[in-house]
Amino acid sequence: MKHICLYFQVHQPFRLRIYRFFDIGVSHEYYHDINNRALIQRIARKCYLPMNALLNRLIDKWGPERFSVSFAISGMALEQMQLYVPEVLESFQALYATGGVELIGETYAHSLASLKSRVEFEAQVKEHRQALKKLFSAEPVVFRNTELIYYDEVAQWVSKLGFSAMLAEGADTLLGWRSPNFLYHSEKAPLKLLLRNYRFSDDIAFRFSNRDWSEWPLTAEKYAQWLEELPEDQTLVNLFMDYETFGEHQWAETGIFEFFEHWVELMLGQKRAIFITPSQVLRKHTSVSSIAVPVPLSWADSERDLTAWLGNELQVDAFDTLYDLEAQVRDHEDPGIRRDWLRLQTSDHFYYMCTKFFSDGDVHKYFNPYHSPYEAYVTYMNVLSDFRERLTLSLE
Amino acid sequence: MRVLMLGWEFPPRIAGGLAVACYGLVKGLVYHGVEVTFVMPLRTGEELSNGYRLLGANEIEIPFHHSISLPPFWHQVTFYGVHTLLGPYLEQITTPFLEFSSVPEPVSLREEGLFRLEFSGKYGPDLLNEVYRYAYAVSHLAERVEFDVIHAHDWLTYLGGIWLKQKTGKPLVVHVHATEYDRSGEYPNPAIRSIEKMGMEAADLVIAVSFYTRSLIVEKYGIAADKVWAVHNAVLPKDRAPVSRPPSHRKVVTFLGRVTFQKGPEYFVEAAARVAPYVPEAHFVVAGTGDLLRPVIRRVAELRLGARFSFTGFLPPAEVERLFDLSDLYVMPSVSEPFGISALEALRAGVPVIISKQSGVAEVLPHALKVDFWDVEALSDLMYGVLRYKGIRPFFLRHAQEEIAQLQWERSSARVVEAYKYILS
Numbered sequence: 163m164k165h166i167c168l169y170f171q172v173h174q175p176f177r178l179r180i181y182r183f184f185d186i187g188v189s190h191e192y193y194h195d196i197n198n199r200a201l202i203q204r205i206a207r208k209c210y211l212p213m214n215a216l217l218n219r220l221i222d223k224w225g226p227e228r229f230s231v232s233f234a235i236s237g238m239a240l241e242q243m244q245l246y247v248p249e250v251l252e253s254f255q256a257l258y259a260t261g262g263v264e265l266i267g268e269t270y271a272h273s274l275a276s277l278k279s280r281v282e283f284e285a286q287v288k289e290h291r292q293a294l295k296k297l298f299s300a301e302p303v304v305f306r307n308t309e310l311i312y313y314d315e316v317a318q319w320v321s322k323l324g325f326s327a328m329l330a331e332g333a334d335t336l337l338g339w340r341s342p343n344f345l346y347h348s349e350k351a352p353l354k355l356l357l358r359n360y361r362f363s364d365d366i367a368f369r370f371s372n373r374d375w376s377e378w379p380l381t382a383e384k385y386a387q388w389l390e391e392l393p394e395d396q397t398l399v400n401l402f403m404d405y406e407t408f409g410e411h412q413w414a415e416t417g418i419f420e421f422f423e424h425w426v427e428l429m430l431g432q433k434r435a436i437f438i439t440p441s442q443v444l445r446k447h448t449s450v451s452s453i454a455v456p457v458p459l460s461w462a463d464s465e466r467d468l469t470a471w472l473g474n475e476l477q478v479d480a481f482d483t484l485y486d487l488e489a490q491v492r493d494h495e496d497p498g499i500r501r502d503w504l505r506l507q508t509s510d511h512f513y514y515m516c517t518k519f520f521s522d523g524d525v526h527k528y529f530n531p532y533h534s535p536y537e538a539y540v541t542y543m544n545v546l547s548d549f550r551e552r553l554t555l556s557l558e
Numbered sequence: 559m560r561v562l563m564l565g566w567e568f569p570p571r572i573a574g575g576l577a578v579a580c581y582g583l584v585k586g587l588v589y590h591g592v593e594v595t596f597v598m599p600l601r602t603g604e605e606l607s608n609g610y611r612l613l614g615a616n617e618i619e620i621p622f623h624h625s626i627s628l629p630p631f632w633h634q635v636t637f638y639g640v641h642t643l644l645g646p647y648l649e650q651i652t653t654p655f656l657e658f659s660s661v662p663e664p665v666s667l668r669e670e671g672l673f674r675l676e677f678s679g680k681y682g683p684d685l686l687n688e689v690y691r692y693a694y695a696v697s698h699l700a701e702r703v704e705f706d707v708i709h710a711h712d713w714l715t716y717l718g719g720i721w722l723k724q725k726t727g728k729p730l731v732v733h734v735h736a737t738e739y740d741r742s743g744e745y746p747n748p749a750i751r752s753i754e755k756m757g758m759e760a761a762d763l764v765i766a767v768s769f770y771t772r773s774l775i776v777e778k779y780g781i782a783a784d785k786v787w788a789v790h791n792a793v794l795p796k797d798r799a800p801v802s803r804p805p806s807h808r809k810v811v812t813f814l815g816r817v818t819f820q821k822g823p824e825y826f827v828e829a830a831a832r833v834a835p836y837v838p839e840a841h842f843v844v845a846g847t848g849d850l851l852r853p854v855i856r857r858v859a860e861l862r863l864g865a866r867f868s869f870t871g872f873l874p875p876a877e878v879e880r881l882f883d884l885s886d887l888y889v890m891p892s893v894s895e896p897f898g899i900s901a902l903e904a905l906r907a908g909v910p911v912i913i914s915k916q917s918g919v920a921e922v923l924p925h926a927l928k929v930d931f932w933d934v935e936a937l938s939d940l941m942y943g944v945l946r947y948k949g950i951r952p953f954f955l956r957h958a959q960e961e962i963a964q965l966q967w968e969r970s971s972a973r974v975v976e977a978y979k980y981i982l983s
Contacts (some may be wrong), residue, residue: 182935183836185941475956478950517925517957536927536950537936540943 164389164435165398167443169306169329170405172210174202175238175510177531186548192502197531199246206247209409214253216423221262221518224430232439233311233405234306237290240297249385251297258298259338264439265294267302267325273507276307276316277458278485283316286504287323287411304328304440308403308509310358310461311468312412314454317348317355325353327444329402331461331509332357336453343396345447349454356440357459358402362389371416375414379417382425386434398447402461414439446472463518468488471512476539481512483546489543499556502549514538560593560880560977562705562722564696564715566679568605568612569597573681574816575899579767579791580711584610586792586971595703596719599692600679613703615695616679619672656829685714685815686749694716696939700725707731707978713738713750728740728983729762734771739778740894753949755779762981765789765974767897768918776895788866789973790922792965793902800883809840809945812885812909814900815876815892818846822891822931824969829891831861837945845870845881860879877964882907891931892917900954901926902965905958912940922965924959 179194221281237253243251257263269275270289275282287305296299307316312330320328334344342357365385369375377384389399404411412418429435438446462470472478484506491503495508515535532538563584567577578930584594587610589724589881594610614690656849678684696709696718708729710719716732723730736830738746740755758764758779764786772788811830823844844854844867851869858867878900882888884890888904888911895917902919904911913920915929928946944950 183946184832184938186836241920411638475953479947517953523902534928536940536943540947541940541949543943543949544939 163397164387164429164432165390165443166429166435166437167398167400167401167440168437169402169440170231170233170407171306172233172239172405173245173401174198174205174239174242175203175272175508176238176242178511178541178545181544181548183323183519183540186544187551189219190498190502190548190552192545192548193505198242202242202250202487204245205406205410206250208414209249209406209449210247211253211417212414213248213405213408216419217262218257218260220423221257221260222428226262227436227522228262229426230264230439230442231550232264232266232304234266234268236268236272237293238272238505239375243308246309255298258300264304264441265298265300265302267291267294267305268330269308271504272308273467273504274308274311274481274511275507276311276319276511277468277472278481279488280319281483282488283319284323286507287320290297291361300312302347304411304444309471311458311460312355312455312460314348314350314456316458317351317353317455321348321351321353323409326441327354327484328402329358329440330455331459331466332359332400333466335461335466336455336459338418339398339440340451342394342400343392343398343441344450345398345443346451346453347449354444354449356443358400360461362399363401363403366401366418367411368423369406370407370418370421371450372489380421382421382428385425386428386490389429390434456511470516471509472497473534474515474517475511476515476517476535480515480539480542483543487546487553488527489548493555494556496556499549506546506549511538511542515542534550546553547557559591559707559905559975560705561587561709561978562593562595562703562728563594563709563711564698565596565598565717566714569875571598571602571606576712576729576901578903579735579897582600582792583971583974584965585794586969587974589968590971590975592975596694596703597676597690597699598679602679604711604713604745611967612615613699614677615692616674616856617856617860618695618698619674620675620695620698629879640864655845665931666669666965689714689717689753693721694848697721697787705983708763709733709974710757713754713757716753716760717962720757720908723910725759730954731763731977731981732757732761733765733767734758734775734896735767736896737771737774737778738894739774740771741818743819743893744872751833761785763787763977767791768921769954770916770918770921771896787973787977789901789970790965791897791899791960791969792970793899793906794905794967795881803878803884806840809837809886810843810884811840811887811889811941811945812843812845812881812904813889813891814843814845814873814881814904815890817846817851819850820895821848822847822848822893823848824857825891825931825934825937826889827857827861828934829889829938830866831863832934833941833945834863834866836887840866840945841868842866843868843870843881843885845878847872854911866885878903879907882909885909887912887941889937889941890914890917890919891929891937893931895919905962910944910954910958912937912944923958923961925954925961 176191176193177198268290269286271286275286304327305320306329311330346355350483370380408418459466460470481507514530514532515538565580569577569581588595605612675695695956700722708719708722708728710716711733712735719730738750758781766775766786768787769788772786774782775786788876817823859967882904888909890898890901890913892914898917898919901911901913912927915928916931920928927940
């Protein structure tokens with residue numbers, strides 16, 4: 163009997179509008195409201211609503227003790243749901259009320275603050291906690307950092323914040339010969355680690371509809387069989403992916419919904435597995451070993467490092483310029499300043515400036531509003547210039 | 559392998575990218591062991607020659623006949639005796655307009671029965687006339703120069719190429735550095751277009767300087783796609799150290815090229831006008847001349863930006879290099895640019911470039927800053943970004959150096975040699 167831990171990331175950034183240098187000091191409207199609304203409405207229609215309905219049906223049929231899932235919903239996504247698609251927030255609330263859902267903590271802005279500032283990082287974790295409490299009456303006990311960025315120091319901060327476990331990438335560099343299909347713990351902090359099985363996760367998230375893949379088409383039977391072939395003692399399989407995988411990255415026409423439902427039915431019906439959440443994993447498993455990660459790892463691209471966000475001079479300059487403002491924003495009361503400070507920290511802005519076109523370009527292009535990284539950089543820097551001007555003016 | 563190459567300009571006579579490209583290509587071919595004889599209209603003796611033979615059409619001795627037998631294709635050409643500004647480059651108009659006469663006139667009788675034709679070697683209203691004389695002169699090389707392939711650069715030399723091919727049966731390659739559609743937009747000069755089309759049709763193989771140009775050749779001239787190869791231009795390594803910049807906080811933004819419709823100088827001015835008030839240290843240079851120069855200067859005056867602009871007129875190569883050394887940004891907003899070799903020259907000098915998406919050079923510079931030529935707002939935003947935000951310069955130059963290292967004439971010439979072998983087999 164396998165324990166399958168499903169975790170879905172729900173996040174949408176506030177994408178910037180075309181903001182030219184001559185807008186600096188003139189307009190403080192930074193966001194592409196029309197596109198942001200249209201996009202989340204589309205994703206709601208294609209992914210959030212149908213997939214929530216499917217999960218609801220499965221929880222209903224099998225009961226939360228056999229079928230539960232977990233989500234991290236960023237503050238940016240929660241805000242946009244409230245603004246543009248309140249029915250989606252209600253749908254998540256209803257799903258949470260079934261008892262078959264665990265909500266995971268993260269940084270409110272889906273930011274890279276952990277790489278720059280502990281103070282900012284902790285402030286955002288607390289802000290996200292408050293949002294979960296307010297909207298779901300939920301208290302997260304497990305944490306995930308933006309894009310599964312993980313390293314020892316963050317483990318210490320997260321543990322101090324009261325979390326008992328954290329999700330991370332089951333990268334080869336971290337595991338070596340070891341398998342991700344066990345529970346681990348941090349060497350530096352009292353914190354358990356659930357590691358993503360990237361092979362099984364990406365079979366669904368990336369390869370499912372790829373006709374060049376030798377295993378295409380992926381059937382529920384085949385996938386179940388692969389899980390079956392794992393060594394007997396490897397009972398835990400962590401499948402972590404973007405929620406938008408269902409219906410958006412993989413369109414409904416690819417059969418992703420049918421695949422998922424059929425596979426779950428197959429696993430449960432033949433008693434080959436149950437689906438549990440991270441905190442249930444903590445109760446049912448014990449850590450087999452400690453893990454040390456001195457250098458940050460992520461779940462992105464083939465390198466599993468930070469180069470997707472901070473890999474070139476454009477990104478580094480934008481990132482440094484942003485956090486140069488941290489001290490000035492720190493005690494700022496103005497709700498508009500606070501709102502924009504968070505929205506501008508979202509990691510996607512830096513992702514759009516990435517120039518690794520060739521190997522992982524397909525993923526990077528997804529939802530990317532820009533034609534080139536330069537455009538992304540210049541637009542972001544224009545907005546940041548205006549934001550800095552506002553800060554300076556307000557503090558005078 | 560022996561190549562008879564027909565071209566209109568060669569260093570140090572440079573009006574635009576054509577001479578630079580011909581020079582780089584010839585050097586690359588010599589590197590690959592190809593014997594090149596390059597025939598230009600007028601040889602003055604100053605031309606660089608190292609490992610190849612340079613010949614002027616003005617030096618070709620032509621036997622005098624009372625009736626000249628013209629080749630059959632001659633009658634397919636529609637001749638227009640129209641007083642118009644023809645040609646790829648519109649500056650340097652020095653000769654008065656001459657009525658075209660289909661039979662070249664003997665100009666200087668050297669000895670009994672032999673004469674030479676005179677050439678200005680320039681671009682002007684007399685250009686078509688000179689094009690025909692050039693063709694007539696080079697056709698006499700059929701018996702005098704040994705070669706395996708004829709290689710003709712741009713429409714100016716196509717007639718000569720066709721004539722030589724008909725006389726000798728040797729294969730013809732025409733090399734398209736620009737088409738009449740690039741120069742004149744949707745309303746090509748019919749005389750030039752018909753010569754271009756005839757050359758492309760008569761050729762055994764057409765070389766285009768980019769995929770952008772290749773698709774124009776296929777679409778606008780109806781040439782079979784498999785007959786057209788794209789061979790990108792390259793850039794010769796820099797052979798001198800950069801001049802040191804005077805201490806100045808000025809930031810120089812440069813437009814370099816003929817000031818004509820094709821090069822989009824108006825878009826440069828409009829974008830500069832947007833940037834100027836926001837970047838007080840920016841100074842804008844328009845280097846080049848052409849039929850739009852006066853309207854462009856007028857527009858700058860109208861915008862009250864005279865103090866922020868410099869107009870240098872036409873610059874010789876050494877001055878161009880100096881200008882790049884002093885530039886902080888090079889902008890090439892071409893409406894239609896078959897290649898755009900000057901972008902590579904700017905890069906070679908370590909200057910960030912913004913190029914239009916409607917340019918062939920965009921194909922070989924994946925990391926360049928690109929913009930639609932008409933999108934003045936996006937162009938100005940990128941200009942502002944390069945001048946104001948410090949992330950772009952180091953990032954761009956690092957990638958550009960890698961890309962430019964790939965663009966060697968040895969490599970492009972190898973492809974041309976491949977093309978010769980292909981048509982000879």
